[in-house]
Amino acid sequence: MDRRILVIGGGISGVQAGLDLAQMGIQVTLVEEKPNIGGRMAQLDKTFPTNDCSTCILSPKLVELASHSNVDIFTCSSIEDVVKLDERFQARIRKRARFVDEEKCTACGVCAEKCPVKVSDLFNKSITTSKCISIPYAQAVPAVYKIDKEYCLYLTNGKCGICKKVCPADAIDYEQKDTIEAMDFNSIIIATGTEEFTPQIRPEYGYKVYENVLTSIEYERFLSASGPTNGQIVRPSDGKLPSQIAFIQCVGSRDVASGNYGYCSSYCCMQATKDAIITKEHNLTIDSTIFYIDIRAYGKDFDKFVDRAKTEYGVKYIKSRISEILEAPDTKNLIIKYITPDGKIRIEEFDLVILSVGIRIPDKSKNLLRGLGVELDEYGFCRCSTFQPGETNVDGVYVCGTVTGPMDIPEAVVSAGAAASLAARGLLSPDTSSEIMAEKPGEVDTEAKPLNIGVIVCHCGTNIASVVDVPSVVEFSRSLPNVKFAHELLYACSQDSIRLIINKIKEHDLNRIVVASCSPRTHESTFQSGLEKAGLNKYLLQMTNIRDQCSWVHQNTPELATQKAKDLVRMAVGKSRYLEPLYELYSDVNKACLVIGGGIAGMTAALFVADNGYQVYLIEKESELGGNLLKISYLLPEEDIVLALQRLIRRIEEHPLIELFLNANIKDIKGYVGNFTTNFTTNDEEKSAEHGTVIVATGAREHETESYGYKTDPYVVTQREFETVLKNKNPLMKYVNSIAMIQCVDSREGERNYCSRVCCGQAIKNILQLKKDYPDKDVYVLYRDMRTYGLREPYYAVAREAGALFLRYEKDRKPVVEKIEQGNFKIKLFNEILGKDIYLPVQLIVLSVGIDSLETNGQVAKMLKVPLNEDGFFNEAHVKLRPVDFSTSGVFVCGMAHGPKHIDESIVQAIATAAHALTIVTRDKISSEAYTASVDESRCSGCGLCVEVCVFGAIEIDEESERAGVNTLLCKGCGTCVAACFSSAIDLRGFTNKQIINEFQELFL
């Protein structure tokens, strides 16, 4: 039976879930309301904490999804209704009319150029206008225009019709109607995401009243190089460059007082920090001030990012909640009155104010979710339980992304992987391979044949031909040596053109094809498949871009453009003479998975892989399973952790496909994706396992401190120890009347300059337990920033209501503990508001000591050739979009090995790694890239420079021959090794020295 899953929502989490499923060989139908996929990430300028360009990293993913043979994308579409019939869901999908034929539109843009109607540009947050027929942004996927039927002159009163007249592809269809399609699905993933708050919920900030008050997402569009101002930062009121910008945090979030939302939106602190940094990079004269309640830089390397903002970019952070903004009528500057942490009132003027708006679930999605019978929390989030992240109360309906609670991009990507893993359960088995290999007709052997080059020059309607003299380019091509055939086509990419190319290849016995048209980034695969159909190796194609990089950018100099087009064609012909057929290398995949670490992450990952029918070897260095969880007694929100853990351990022990090795030590790991061999000992017995993938779940441990008298006084304990005190109703509580909790012990400075993420939540959890059992005991929390992010925030409010007192301290003014006697302390703390020291008499001190990475990570990292960050945690392949992968294929990471995190977060990550491991073990064979490096052994001196520069661990020096060797399956084809080699012994297939040299030599003939 058809294995098909419905993914609702085309933001980054829906896209990722779709991709993961497609790669497991499952059919995916993705439904998106908007005309394009990509969601809010497409609107961002850059992403924290690396300031990667958002479009650069997102676009390839979108293209990959859209071109995947297992994926159907429905844009401009929504779900009419869903019914469940015998374990399957039947959904009706409404596809709204675009009035543009998706198959025909080439996104040339002529229609929009000529369209007389301007409408407000929603993608750019209405900062500018777009045309009534438009595409949201240049790289939108699918690249298809759409008519706004409300404003279209033709559709509203039958006049105009210009777009239809000018469209060279005949793609405009005013008669298009909404359609409804019914389809059957095994399961459903909901990734409908969130919307930003409308800042009008805080009218005192004057949004839409004062011109120079913007939301964070509007500001992102200003910063974006492809945004409405081309990346110029300007004041909306007068177009001038601002010099003082204020960011106001928590607009809408953490705001029960004004009747809004009690949760924290999680990412806004970092977004403001990023925007302040980018602002400075745009223009050194602009200063930024961020008004915040707590700086929640809880993620990996986030604190370092904030530090850089302060020290390198001069960003000012002021802890203050702004109650009102006023506008100076003459200058339209904004006046902010605020109370400084030391209680003084200050007034400052800014010329631009950015409101950091949080996110909420739109009513539409709430209705959709409720319609499916999914239970929602008081805010409308589909909050999952700690041990079942991604699952809803409805069987077969899963959730990911911000619909489950506020999160940043990598967390959304991780949750998407987890949802894919969950939704795929029961659909995979080792007997059915996911590979759907398209039939390839027998390839013609081109080696011995003389060069017969065919050149196709495309008009792209008028896009190329209106500037470049296409016939003369064709004429010129014919004059080039080895060119047997040259031809011009109106649309080279259309079906009939491809057919013509195929016929011409056969007719003229062509064995190299040059296509001069648009960008290979979007159209190479189209032409390549044409070559394949004609029996040619698809790498015998060479494209050259005479549209985006010629006719479109030299519109005013047609002669020069034509000359350049000729040059480009001759360069492509020059390279094509040296093209060789390339082949992906296939290698068998061992279907087992090795999981290192038997804590919560490792156990979860193991179960998800094994439950799908694949063998798992689970290696734990201790004598029992459970890891850190063994030492935890309570959870926030309350759940029975002991029972959950017992159940998990029992399932592992009883699982027929999980082989468990305790007291195990890894000796070495050899091999590469699909074919690893690991030697290890278990209970001193030598063992070896063969497997296709590796999941690293080695965990982390509580930090050992010597600060504040810990180790010398039994009344100074860690949060974890305090948890046990509470659980055992330890008699020592009798002598304790007041307790001080000190946060960030040895953290966020010096050697351990990172946030351990879990301690604030841990403190709140213990306070709530304490107040439950001992309501009369006092508790003070001495903190730097309370980082109860996301849906943990409401618990912080409960703790305050329960009477816990939160007192802030600065990094350089730490609390001082004076021990009067055992179990009797006086804590000195500087109080900013009073401007002097205060003294707290307490009997018990609880330290939030945070998490340390394991010393042994280094060895594992070396064996697997994967990197660690400076704090000793494993570094993923990409912070945003590949959060559980390593650059080295087939190796994944989850849990605290990757960085400190809460239990539910470790579990989500673990399930996501299982999904990624499954995308490999479900295949019979894995293929390499076609463009890979190869070594000419006769020239290699074995110096090892190439080994050093390869971040993919793909090159090794053979011990015997002392020559470098490339593991084709690991090589990603960047060619850095080629450039590094002193002996010209390495070359990159598809981009060889010879090919490149011949490409430019043509220019100077």
Next chain:
Amino acid sequence: MEKKLKIVGFLCNWCSYAGADLAGISRYQYPANIRIIRVPCSGRVNPLLILKCFQEGADGVLVSGCHPGECHYKEGNYYARRRMLMFKNLLDYFGIDKRRFNMSWVSASEGAKWADIVKKVVEDVMAASQEKTDL
């Protein structure tokens, strides 16, 4: 003169080539002197290729990749940056005016920046070659 200058641009596929495409999509106009060669990563470009380019007759060479830290292959552009800096410093010894060689970072969303860079590079190369003819 300006019309005849031929400048070879080595652009990485993932950022700069995409940025140049975006310049086209956005119709940013720039001088037609540049001829782009697509390479997977700026790290692929070795100084020898560039030298060869000059030898063959290029008036200018531009290498453009992803912004530091954003390379599709993680570190390729760091290697490129290091090599190209060294290389640029050696150009004088080869008797090649430094202004004829440039390196830039252009992301997939920086179409306008790409257009500006080409303009600037053409000016630089122009200045260098004019001085040469003046001599």
